[in-house]
Amino acid sequence: MVQPDDQPSRTAPHVIGVHLYLEDAQGRVLLGLRHPDCSYAGRTWHFLAGHCEREPALGCLVREAWEEAGLVIDPADAEYAHAVHLLDDPGAPPRVQLVFRVRRWQGTPRVREPDRCLDWRWWRPDRLPEPVVPYTRAAVEGIRAGRLYTEMGW
Template identity: 75%
Template sequence: MASAQEGGPVRADTSPPPGSASGLREPDNASVLIVNDAGEYLLHLRDHRPDIWEPGSWSLLGGGREPGDRSLQETARRELREEAGLDLPVLEPLQVEHATRGDGSTVTVQVYVARWNGDPESLHLTEGVMLRWFSPEVMPRLRMSPSTLHLVRGHAARRQAPAPRAGQQAVPNVIGVHLHLENGQGEILLGLRHPDSAYAGNTWHFLAGHCEQESAVSCLVREALEEAGLVIAPADVEFVHAVHLVHTPGGRPRMQLVFRARRWEGTPELREPDKCLSWQWWRPDALPEPIVPYARAAIDGIRAGRLYTEMGWETR
């Protein structure tokens, strides 16, 4: 379900809840389906606590109506502010969802839809673990309620997204940085991502991160220290490859920059075990499986002396 209401597990229920003679009652929860211009939806990773609904799952922002809320829209706006510091100018009613808790009680949720094109990393999250953009195509791989997935798919199917044309509004690209680190034997450092990772769980990948309010090289230096305890001087970093890709048709484009460190201090260690399970060195002609496809493409490009690779654009 789309609610952030605390309590036991909830299952979808298409029958009307008890209440008035018509079988309908005023919703007691509100949630917000937030979509950006690229057709991605903002999901909230909930805390992994046994006393809340669907712990550790991806859901929508929202929650229960409080006595001081004059309307469900006010409930939705309050929850957005309290949970993520979001103040969206327009919330449009989408539909009412019904769900049943594990104890048999009914939860009725008014779902609103809103448009936002910001960076989730810039928000001040007070509840849950993180906020991330996802396209509907990748959501079946996430841990989330079937009813939330059905809600997103239904909205995406109804949403009329104009086909991109030359001269239309520019779409901001996500910028990622990646460390191509080679030891004295020519082996490449890769990390096995945690199975609960939002992207590429149980898959080998470069040490990587997204640029914040910083340069790409500064981001690389910061991520190397935070993730693996490696100290790299910016002067020892050189650009070796770029992969410009789009994962799904209509998805947000991503520019993945790969840098080599000529020198570094330290031995790779697990600084963030919730993100990476292991650091290992691999020969470039014997890379592990599974590996993130664009990481393999970058390694192949570097070995061939190429600076640039495109992926996914032929499917747009």
């Protein structure tokens, strides 16, 4: 258990990321292969995701789904599924990665930002591709186990 004396001596704003957890009719999860030149996790499979840009989390989810993959999502169809509280490395800002499950959407995933994503594919949750972003794997495992929260890197 963390005691008040154990808290970090400095404050750090957290970056909020929003992630889309989609399963197709066969129970496979949608992941994108990040472009090799991406600043984060190039050549790695990851959720459709983005950072909140002075907007509510569900607004971000809807925007990113359209911008990245041409998917139309009604925010009323999104449900909170998991969060990963993450510290990638000691010098990086801490992050809260919110994952929302959407069971209804319109459109077929297609690459709309080829400088960020090379491909969208459906994967069985028990056979995720390699390499996959570690917190993506942790979130998929957490969702499958019914857990709502994971901490990594602390």
